[in-house]
Amino acid sequence: MRSIPRASRVLTLGLVAAVLIGPGAARAGEPVRLVVESAEPAVTVLARDAGTTSLGDLRILRSPASADDGRSGTRWSVEIVNALPDSTDPAEDRITLAILAFGTETLVLAGVTTSIPADPGTPLVWAVLGGTGAFAGVRGEAITTTAPDGTTEDRLTLAGIGMTEAAERLVLVTDPAPAAGTGPEADPVRTAERTLVDGAGTGAGTARAVTIGLGTEGAEPVAAELGVIQLTSGERIFHAGLLRDGTAGTRERAIIGGTGRFAGARGAIGSTDRGDGTTEHTITFFAGSPDGAASLGALRSMLTPRTPAPVDVDRDGGGIGFGDLRVWRSPAIVDGVPGGASEGVFFLVSEPTEADPRFRRLGLQVYRIPEGGTLVVAGEYEYDAADGPIPGMAPIERAVAGGTGRFSGASGTVTTVREGDDLYSHLFQAADGG
Secondary structure, eight states: OOOOOOOTTOEEOOOOOOOOOSTTOOOTTSOEEEEEEEOOOEEEEEOSSTTSOOTTOEEEEEEEEEETTSOEEEEEEEEEEEEOOOSSOOOOEEEEEEEEEETTEEEEEEEEEESSOSSTTOOEEEEEEEESGGGTTOEEEEEEEEOTTSOEEEEEEEEOTTOOOSOEEEEEEEOSSOOBTOOOTTOSEEEEEEEEEOTTSOEEEEEEEEEEEEEEETTEEEEEEEEEEEETTSOEEEEEEEEETTOOSOEEEEEEEESGGGTTOOEEEEEEEOSSSOEEEEEEEOOSOOGGGGGGGGOOEEEEESOSOOEEEOSSSSOSOTTOEEEEEEEEEETTEEEEEEEEEEEEEEOOOSSOOOEEEEEEEEEEETTTEEEEEEEEEEESSTTSOOOBTOOEEEEEEEESGGGTTOOEEEEEEEOSSSEEEEEEEETTOO
C-alpha cells in the first residue's frame, strides 16, 4: 500500500503480533488453510415478480457453519441476479457477497454464483476480500463445493496472516445530521450518506453505504454492508462486512481496498456510537501486501462494449431512486484476448445537490479473465443522469479488492474511461505500482 495520509488524529502503532489461527496455523507470512462446513441453507427470495426470476432479485442464504479449527458460527450470503440466460450465455448469474461469521471474527468473500458451472460438479471459486478479528487484513480465495444434500464446504487459502507490522490508524467522525437516502424500514436494501469530520471538527469527506438486511440472530437484526469513505482529496476507502444493529460497543468490518494513496489498503474499520448522534470510525491499516498482489501487474488492459447495455432496476416501481440497481454482464477483451467478461451490481447511493451535481452508484464488479481467474472490484461510478452512462473521457478509479486463480490476493486499482458511446477501457495497476 502506498503511504497513508495523516490527519489530525492519526496514531502510529508499533509491531502487531503475528496472529495464529488454530492448532495447525502456519508461521507468520505463510498462507493459512481453513475448511468450513455449512449445513443446507435457509433461503429467502426477494423477487420483484412472483413466480419468475428478474434482474435485481435478491436471494438471502443463512446456514450454521463450523471450521476445522474448532470455530463455529454462521455463513451468511446475499445473491443479486445480474444476468439472465440469453443467446450468448445460457447461465443465470448472481453477484454474491458472503460472510463467514464466528462471533466477532468474520471473513468476507465475493464472486459470481452461476446456475451453470463450467462442468457439472465444478466448485465455485470466490475471492476472499478481507476480514475482522484474527482475520483482519487477509486476502486469498475460497473453493466452495455443494453436495447433493445442500451442504457446502469452503476450502479457504488465506494470505496475510501475521503480516500486520507497522499498522496505522485514521479516526473520523460522522456528523449528527440525519443520513440522506435512507430507505423505508420495510425495505431490506437501505442506503445512507453522511458527512465526515476529522478529530479537529473540520470537514474530512463523506461516508456512503448500502446495507442489505439478512434477518435476525436471536433478537438482533443482521445486515451485510458495503461502504465507502470519500475524503476531501477524492481518494476512497472501501469496506464490507456484517452489521449487527443491536451490538453495543464497536461494530467492525473489513477494509477491502482503496484508491489514490490508499491503493491496496487492507485492515479493519470499527464504528462506535458516541451517544450524541455522531459515530466515530477508527480505520486500522496493515502494511505489506498478500502474496497474490504482484500478479495484477501482469494484467494491463481490458476493453468492454456497452452492449448489451446495463439494465437499471426500479425495485419498487416508483422511479429510479436510492437503493435501486444497475446490473450487467458484458463480454471483455483482455490484453487483446477475447473470452473475458465484466459483471456488476451497483446501488444508487447519492443524488445531486446544489453542492454536488452527480449521481453515484456503489457496488461490486467481477472481471473474468480468460485462463486466469477473476478479479473483484469495489467502487463507485459517477453519472450526470440517473439513467445515463458515465461521463466520456473522465477517468474513474476503483479498488481491486481481491481475486481468484493467478489473481488470488490481488490488490491495487483499475481506472475506467468511456471511449466514445459504446466502449470502455480499463487499466489495471498493482498496489506496488507494478
